[in-house]
Amino acid sequence: MKFATKAIHAGQHPDPSTGAVMTPIYQTSTYWQKAPGDNQGYEYSRGTNPTRKALEDCLAALENAKFGLAFSSGMGATDAVMKLLKPGDEVITGNDLYGGSYRIFTKIFANYGIKFHFLNLHDPEIINEYVNENTKMVWIETPTNPTMQVVDIAAISKIVKAKNLMLVVDNTFASPYLQNPIDFGADIVMHSVTKYIGGHSDVVMGALMMNDEDLYKRLWFIYNSCGATPGPMDSFFVLRGIKTLHLRMKAHCENGRAVAEFLKDHPKVERIFWPGFTDHPNHHIAANQMRDFGGMISIVLKGADLQETFRIASNFKVFTLAESLGGVESLINHPATMTHASIPKETREAAGVVDNLLRLSVGVEDIEDLLEDLKNALS
Incomplete structure (x- = not known):
């Protein structure tokens, strides 16, 4: 089944009692039980809910995976993965990653005796220098937030598998439409579904x-026991959003390319980060493991101090x-004082x-309006 068809149909079936097309x-x-323990798979909605289960099956299909788990936030999902570890374990991760991930690693789980190594993963071979008997996991983002570093998932997976480690990939910036890390050897794919x-x-x-x-059973135990699970209304909203994911991503990519090309030689821009440019570090990796280059772009303003920025x-x-x-709306963010x-x-x-x-974050508005807004804001 192709991506667009999965986005609309995977995990979803007409309601058997009414024939409703939407879950x-x-x-x-x-849930009612015929007898103690005879619950037809549903007991209590913290652990299982039919609306959420339909979403989880759809998410798994989009990532070419067998199992999916939905959490009340991306950080809830990250927290569950970290709970697979124990004191004394070590994690190798990137030196450029979402500020919330850095915070939970260093301010929460480091307090429980888990050690993190933050590395520039441009060259995967650097991992070999840090692996020891305590290393249990490699956690990567690609593209990274916000400098759009591209990490070679297949190359890292080869190293990780040889050392019997777990590979987790935060695929939020790419989305399942542009990249499927499991196809390149990842053990777990994480998303901030919010995005x-x-x-x-x-x-x-x-x-x-x-x-x-x-692994699914271990994570489900954490998911059910710790309770960071979303409600049915939010699950319904995400199922509805997924139905246009392929259409939205095409527009994000088209607009992203146009904005990147507009900004590349702009006199107010000192540097631009967008993996679609051939001179972007590891562009050839992005071209191989991504289907397009997305709508996320970062720029460094030429000669601007904090006030001017x-x-x-x-x-x-x-x-x-x-x-x-x-x-769908375009957003601008100042990472140093906001997300990071x-x-x-x-x-x-x-x-x-x-x-x-x-x-x-380039949205799906009319590209002429976006370019005019950039022109005026940078004047």
């Missing part, structure tokens, strides 16, 4: 997808200055997240 919102906390998958800036949700049944960020009319990304504010200044600047960097 109903099962707004219930508990492209939901696509309308009205739901907060996360998800994990995997093929290994034992703030002025420009606040000068847009169509782009909205806000957290998050991946919605929890990362120490020297750490984030070493990864390229400087004070005069702005991140653009």
